[in-house]
Amino acid sequence: MNAPNENLALAHDDPLVIAGRAYRSRLLVGTGKYKDFAQTRAAIDASGAQIVTVAIRRTNIGQNPNEPSLLDHLPPSQFTLLPNTAGCYTVEDAVRTLQLARELLDGHTLVKLEVLGDPHTLFPNVRETIRAAEVLVKDGFEVMVYTSDDPIAARELEAVGCVAIMPLASLIGSGMGILNPWNLKLIIEQAKVPVLVDAGVGTASDAAIAMELGCAGVLMNTAIALAQDPVLMAGAMRKAVEAGREALRAGRMPRKFYAASPSSPTTGLIG
Amino acid sequence: MLSIVVNGSFRVCTDQTTVADLIRELALEGKRVAVERNGEIVPKSRLAETPLANGDRIEVVRAVGGG
Numbered sequence: 399m400n401a402p403n404e405n406l407a408l409a410h411d412d413p414l415v416i417a418g419r420a421y422r423s424r425l426l427v428g429t430g431k432y433k434d435f436a437q438t439r440a441a442i443d444a445s446g447a448q449i450v451t452v453a454i455r456r457t458n459i460g461q462n463p464n465e466p467s468l469l470d471h472l473p474p475s476q477f478t479l480l481p482n483t484a485g486c487y488t489v490e491d492a493v494r495t496l497q498l499a500r501e502l503l504d505g506h507t508l509v510k511l512e513v514l515g516d517p518h519t520l521f522p523n524v525r526e527t528i529r530a531a532e533v534l535v536k537d538g539f540e541v542m543v544y545t546s547d548d549p550i551a552a553r554e555l556e557a558v559g560c561v562a563i564m565p566l567a568s569l570i571g572s573g574m575g576i577l578n579p580w581n582l583k584l585i586i587e588q589a590k591v592p593v594l595v596d597a598g599v600g601t602a603s604d605a606a607i608a609m610e611l612g613c614a615g616v617l618m619n620t621a622i623a624l625a626q627d628p629v630l631m632a633g634a635m636r637k638a639v640e641a642g643r644e645a646l647r648a649g650r651m652p653r654k655f656y657a658a659s660p661s662s663p664t665t666g667l668i669g
Numbered sequence: 670m671l672s673i674v675v676n677g678s679f680r681v682c683t684d685q686t687t688v689a690d691l692i693r694e695l696a697l698e699g700k701r702v703a704v705e706r707n708g709e710i711v712p713k714s715r716l717a718e719t720p721l722a723n724g725d726r727i728e729v730v731r732a733v734g735g736g
Contacts, residue, residue, distance in 0.1 A: 428734075428735060428736025429734040429735060429736070430734040430735045430736045431734070431736070432734060435734075438734060451735060451736055452732040452733065452734070452735055453732070453733050453734065453735025453736075454703075454730050454731070454732060454733075455730060455731065455733045456677070456729065456730055457676065457695075457697060457700075457702055457729045457730060457731045459675055459676050459678060459695055459729070460695065460696075467700065467701065467731065467732075468731075468732050468734055469701050469731075469732050479732065481732065482735055482736070484735050484736065494705075494708070497710055498703045498705060498710060498728075498730050499703070499732075501703040501704075501710050501712060501713070502701060502702065502703035502730065502731070502732060503732075570736070571736075618736075619735075619736030620736065623736075
């Protein structure tokens with residue numbers, strides 16, 4: 399029995415490469431909306447994720463100096479922290495947030511950029527996102543960028559130097575799944591950098607479909623954190639991302655409306 | 670005395686206070702935080718040599734859970 403080892407070798411031979419660094423896991427997870435830091439850590443461990451997103455916010459002043467800190471549970475020595483610009487609506491706020499993150503994380507340059515356009519839907523403002531990406535790339539950041547599923551926007555973001563394009567599958571936190579697989583396909587086909595679905599995944603099958611479409615990875619938060627059992631769902635997502643990737647590499651059979659080609663021999667029937 | 674704004678709240682400091690002193694007063698010494706003074710990042714290595722001035726606007730940030 400050496401099948402498990404072969405599977406390990408497969409995963410090892412098929413890393414996700416972002417900005418020249420290889421990652422074993424193609425599942426990236428957020429750290430928001432969990433009950434507490436212990437649950438956050440347990441879910442992330444179950445997900446197998448190596449890249450985890452964090453937000454940058456004001457420190458509470460004078461409230462509880464011994465308040466637990468997220469990074470005590472997710473030490474940068476064990477995870478690649480991906481600071482995001484969640485909640486930023488302007489180029490200036492996004493750039494300022496990531497410059498602070500770089501200082502906070504000792505010069506770390508891999509970041510997730512999102513510039514929102516609407517507080518109701520959290521739809522990205524693509525024009526501002528492109529502007530912010532230009533500023534950040536010039537400033538030495540490696541920008542993984544959240545955007546709409548518009549192939550032209552994706553192409554422009556790649557042209558300004560983003561290291562990964564991360565279109566939404568559906569709206570942030572909606573759990574509506576992959577609403578436009580054809581646009582994702584167009585983006586994946588043209589891109590020379592990894593394309594990751596970011597936002598909209600609701601359950602494991604959504605993650606598998608994203609990977610079968612050819613996404614290099616999937617980034618999610620709410621689908622795990624707001625599951626009834628986040629740790630169990632985190633494991634399901636790990637398997638779904640791995641299964642979808644392996645199915646893509648295996649190459650699925652062609653779809654036929656009907657085949658009249660049974661899987662069992664047509665000869666040697668009794669009677 | 671100096672009157673400054675830290676994370677949106679007014680605060681009074683003695684003259685000669687540095688940013689490092691302020692971080693100590695806030696019980697944040699040794700914590701993983703980043704500091705901005707009047708919109709400019711103050712690198713960790715310069716906290717002790719950066720004096721506060723009257724009217725300064727200071728932001729102290731940290732990493733929190735987010736997606």
